[in-house]
Amino acid sequence: MIKRFVYILFVGTTLGACGKRDAHETVDATSKKDSSAVAISNDSLMTLIEYKTFQYFWDGAEPVSGGARERFHADNIYPQNDKHIITSGGTGFGVMAILVGIERKFITREQGYQHLDKFVSWLEKADRFHGVWPHWWNGETGKVKPFSPNDDGGDLVETSYLAQGLLCVREYFKDGSDGEKKLASRIDKLWREIEFDWHRNNKNVLYWHWSPNNGWKMNFAVEGYNECLIMYVLAAASPTHSIPAEVYHEGWARKGGIKNDPAHEQYGFHLDLRHNSAQQFGGPLFWSHYSFLGLNPKGLSDRYADYWEHNRNHTLINRKYCIENPKQFKGYGENCWGLTASYSVKGYAAHSPTEDLGVISPTAALSSLPYTPDESMKVLRHFYEDLGDQILGDYGFYDAFSEQHNWYPKKYLAIDQGPAIVMMENYRTGLLWKLFMQAPEISQGLKKLGFTVQQTN
Template sequence: MNILPRFAVVLSLAFACTASAMAAQASKQTSESHERARIPPMVDDLERRTFDWFWDSANPQNGLVPDHYPTKSFASIAAVGFGLTAYGVGAERGYITREQAVERTLATLRFFHDAPQNDSEDDATGYHGFFYHFLDMDTGKRFSRWVELSTVDTTLLLGGVLFAQSYYDRDTPQEREIRQLADEIYRRVDWTWVQARKPLITMGWTPGGKFIPHDWQGYNEGMLVYILAMGSPTHAVGEDAWKAWTSTYDRTWGEFRGQTFLNFAPLFGHQYSHVWVDFRGIRDAWNREKGLDYFENSRRATYSQRAYAIANPGGWTGYGENVWGLTASNGPGGLVVKSGDTERTFQGYTARGAGLDYISDDGTIVPTAAGGSIAFAPEIVVPALEEMKRKYGKHIYTKYGFVDAFNPSFHTKTDLRTGKLVPELGWVDTVHLGIDQGPILLMAENWRSGFVWNVMKKNPYIRKGLQRAGFTGGWLDGARAEP
């Protein structure tokens, strides 16, 4: 304080307060020092680089984040959701100031709050509170007529919106506006409208084709769709929706590569919902019956993928205990390569994975498959990230962290849709995808501090959705669900 105390007692109190503040600061520094000692430098570096991808790639005028970067791209609303959450991480880590995070977040929320919502083909950003999967980076309108109004991508966007609502809790005009905008964006989403085949929720809608003839069921990244749909204070779906969602679980419950778990071949399905929800110790009826929570299920899925890579049934180059990971990603391209009597098919963008439900493996390794699982199984993920960087980092580790994917088995000279051929390695992608960068950054932060999870535990809509779905135990016990 910049005042001179008039009395000795005031001076004594000032010294006591200063000593207390210094002790608190020393304690904080000691805690941070211990964390730095525990967190491998490579992970610390990866988190910062991945954050920079979101900060540098977004349009600061409207907050839209590209699907891929640094090449020209349309915006991905799911990537925006990851980005909104990333800005809070950046503020906490000191990558940017809180004021910078507030400014970018406000630009984003103002855009989505005010963007046109109607049923036109070309002059809308969304409809009934939902948003189109891909948007024009500048205008924010539906990017093309092949783009659907996506329930799951809107949900991932809302993960970031609700994070902002709970994180920016200070009594300033800017942070009050963030909370108000976030609340209004979430409240207007009409979840009951997308129950085309009630009680399930459809995957999407288009003005021309209307509702997509597929619903969210089984087990995949759609878990958060139902949690947010059940937590809505304005258009909530019934509790029978969660029962319908879990009713087909047993189709993929079983043993794969030494682990018994609820299978979903690509690892993103085991990661996305967990970015915002800490499932440790909370269980729904299905969890209680099987004797595990969804966090443990994702841990087993991670170990299963590593075991698959070690076994390497396809005989792909480079696979091993520290080089593994299958999930949705770019690839060398849709073509068949023949070598003698051997014929191998390589895919472009596809949902690669290995599980009881299916196996899609063309030798393409996706770093986010491991990186996004760091909170589940750091003991096997950290060595994998370090080994991939050590072995291939010259070509796959850039100023923005790991590129989307690489394939040491592909060496065919051809016109590539994306990526490039590296003689000593194989095919290497030249872009980073927002939906792959997000889990790397945010799950790394959840592992090291629990930051995103702890913020979201304060959100009444998340709590209400979980409780209506039947989750109990752990941090949910005694929680109030009312907004």
């Protein structure tokens, strides 16, 4: 019988007083043959998975910086000695997870504050370029670790994910104790120093990379639609280094070319936007997650799309493809779907209906809970009740698995663990959406770009 994990910690509020807990503190129900003995409600199951996933960014944090490790391999088998490498974007997701941990009483508010204060102190001294952080740092030194030979400078997309998270932290602590107010002020200073306008490269588009050694050699102008919408929203919202609206409309929206054919339909669902390189089915599901961890898609629209409808339809197309399962991969179905970028049987892949390798990434369906609550909950229960130990570890569900290939690696990636806990909490309470959307700059930036924000329940 598959082992179930039932945390004693979820009784009352005892967890909040415990602080940093042993990730192995569980009740082993292996010997219990009566499945009712380990029954768990949907609400408790979500709390359990949030708790375990939270540990990636708490217990599993890089110890010097407090930032999120790029990866963690529970089998201790790494492609290189990189346990000390932290990721800026994944850490942006991680600081949001710390706020979830406080609100869920996994840790105390003071513990969360101390952790975030430590990270911001490290961040103030770490490498940045025109205020823009690199994709990777050495957590022990704060020095950039090149992501590729020419990518050894500022990464504006990853910086935007980090800024998205830090603005949530700022909003959370801005009216708190004297120490918390100071932390919020220091975050505000870092935010104001990000030179979004520099990354225009004197054009009406934003460029992903710039390096003091290689300049604009990467030559990656960011055009939509993909995971980068948040970068343009933040660039428009910046109080010090803002971009004009035409950079969004001419660059990101490709002078209207981002708009999809009105007749587009897949499995009965329409996508308002042309997804780069995957127009028919939509791209990997993280395109509907990363930009929307803080940016609330409910009631959000512009001249190009209704973002709630678009993201929900993107998710439903991905799900229906897996149910149809044209390649007949083992395990796919109503209770097991979700194609997105993750580890893969061939290293790493941006899984989608147009790049289907028989690999399911748990973050895909879990991070889609706001869009497809009933459908995603079925997946969550299947993962927990039927696959159990094969895919669930100390830091939540492992990054990816394949029943087709009998492949169950015990590996995690920060950029996949983060969206799972954040979007689960957004589904339950809207915590991060509320924090981010209450920032005054965000409403101003959205208005500048022509967005309409309608309040919804």
